[in-house]
Amino acid sequence: MTLKELWHRLGSPRWFYQISGRLRLVLGLTALVLLVTGTVWGIAFAPPDYQQGNSFRIIYVHVPSALVAQSAYLLMGAAGVVLLVWRMKLADMVLAATVPFGMSMTALALFTGAAWGKPTWGAWWVWDARTTSMLVLLFLYMALYALRQAIPRPETAGRACAVLAVVGVINIPIIKYSVDWWLTLHQPATFRLTAAPAMPPEMWLPLLVNALGVYCFFGANLVGRLRLEILERERGTAWVRERLAGGQL
């Protein structure tokens, strides 16, 4: 299976549907194992931070969700380019499927960032560079979500979201830099949320496990949503009706 042939095969949603069943199962199980071990390890076994005490354990949820939220948007930017340049249907589905996941992860990152800020700085919301970038990212997700629902025709909505995703992705680094420059300038003494790698291994190992776990979860969830998009767009075709004859997907 050369890359070219894979690229060509990805063009047909039916082929993707057939091979994605096992892929979703594998990703889902790895995600479950990784997330459970990472969480239990982080909560119960990792030593408390000498300065912050136990509130730093929120890092094991905050950092992975923030990472996957940003990666999801970059994926959507790439899917947007593929859709606009090569008109591949699967790219449109990836764009549509990633928005709810990315938005929920961004909201989680924001909430856990605030929950971490309260014991650390005494306030639920602080205009710190990281929390602000995350807030702007949430608006970018909401814009994509609202634009897709505002346009009746699915094919047109897909292309419009692709243009917005590409323009958005170009702006993300500029937004991050300008926010970092402006807000860190204002609070130079702010404790940066992600501790520097100076953390001892038994502290950042669970973080790594959780991060890998949340990316696997992203993969499993994305494949699940893609299969649904394929079913909805191929509703009338024979292969869908024959496959569903058994009464399950």
Added chain:
Amino acid sequence: MSRPPLPPPSQTGPVGVAGLFAAQLGREWVASLRTLAETLNPLVFLFLAVTLFALGVGGDAEALANQAGAILWVLVLLATLLTLEALFRRDYDDGTLEQLVLLGKPAFVPILAKLAVQWALSGLAMTVLAPAVGMLLFLPAEVLGLTMLTLLAGSPALTLLGAVAAALTVGLRRGGVLLALLALPLFVPTLIFGAGAISLAMAGVDVTGQLYWLLAISVLALTVAPFAVIAALRISLE
């Protein structure tokens, strides 16, 4: 009985690209002057909003003065947003937008001309009005010049990036709020460097770096936005 076909028009026709740009520029200018009230509404909004701020703060000079730059820049953002709503609306409704996208050879030339007039009547106009607005906000005189520079350097990016959002939402009935949701996140960097430069200048810090950043963002927008606008218009015209 085949007749010699019509002479195929040259790729850009006798008027050439410059002629096409000039024709579109002239058309937009005349159209804007014909509907002067509608064109000036956003500028009236700017003064209205400043008045609301002053009323809200209670006219206290000191409080207004040290936030004058931020207030001015945020209101310039919102006023630009108002101009963007009408940017493609009228041409979309009467069918000339379709013709512009179809006949423009190359298509980004008339679009650039249209955005140039749009910027002149919003960004540039607000730069010229900045002294008056600054006066209402007790903006310190020594930073007035710099404020106008930041507006001049930053406002093109607002019109260019906002035009992409306007093009995406022109076909929708109630596209107004969606336009704001799409455009404002893209305005964040320009706002940060614009307002930031003014407040730093008040503290006596040198802000040429910030001005270069404003200009860099505008130039980036100038290279990316026209093509994104055309793609978005073709999608909205489907």
Added chain:
Amino acid sequence: MPADFARSLADFVAMGGHGLYVWLSYAAALGVVLYNVLSVRLRERRYLREHLDRERRHAGAGVRDAVHPARGVPEP
């Protein structure tokens, strides 16, 4: 070697005073994970039900017109 406070359950929950924020964060995380998993499962079940209804309608009405399926309201 589990951390010192993990010995007694009460201390574990209290988390040295920061318990509220830590457990709130993990509860939110669990909520987001469940939201994503369930929204897919629910949509799958609803799709299956719609599909079976359509099959029954077609079988019942004897109309072999597979090209005109009802276009359901697209869910987000």
Added chain:
Amino acid sequence: MAGAGQGSPVAPLLRLDGLGCQRDERWLFRDLTLDLNPGELLQLEGPNGSGKSTLLRVLLGLYPDFTGTLSVAECLYLGHRPGVSAVLTAAENLRWYAALQGVPADVAGALERVGMAGYENVVCQHMSAGQQRRIALARLALGGAPLWLLDEPLTALDTAGQDLVRALVAEHLAAGGAVVCATHQPLGIATARRMVLGAGARAVPAGAEP
């Protein structure tokens, strides 16, 4: 987007090969294969919603979801919406179109041709719908493209206006151009090739060859 279909005198101005378009899982038209040569008129007929306008928009490259291939010469499009800016005068509109179409701005001649002489400086807002349609027709009279795509050009026109459309089309065909026209009333040109859309139109009933 417009492929260079012209060139040698014989080259067709419009070439369709297996063109098909689906909307809501329903074939509007399928396997349309057709060459439209200079001097020919193709009349699209069929009930509302049968895909006449969609076919025109596919030819213009405005509607990307189609199968098959097509190559289209430089073309002018007259859509449902008149394409006349209400705030501008007739002359300003036509000067703008002349620049877009790459032709010298013979405003007086074009207005004369459509019986709107003297209306140069009238703002189109103050004109009737029929007069605005004539301004749109004047744009066609400016020329600049061998292929015309007209979407129901006879609507909102009195009989004199409709005769004007027929005359313009006949003149354009005689000059070696081609026209694709979606219409309910036939244009009354003997050599017209007709295509009826609706219920997935297939082959093109060949009209009388010129």
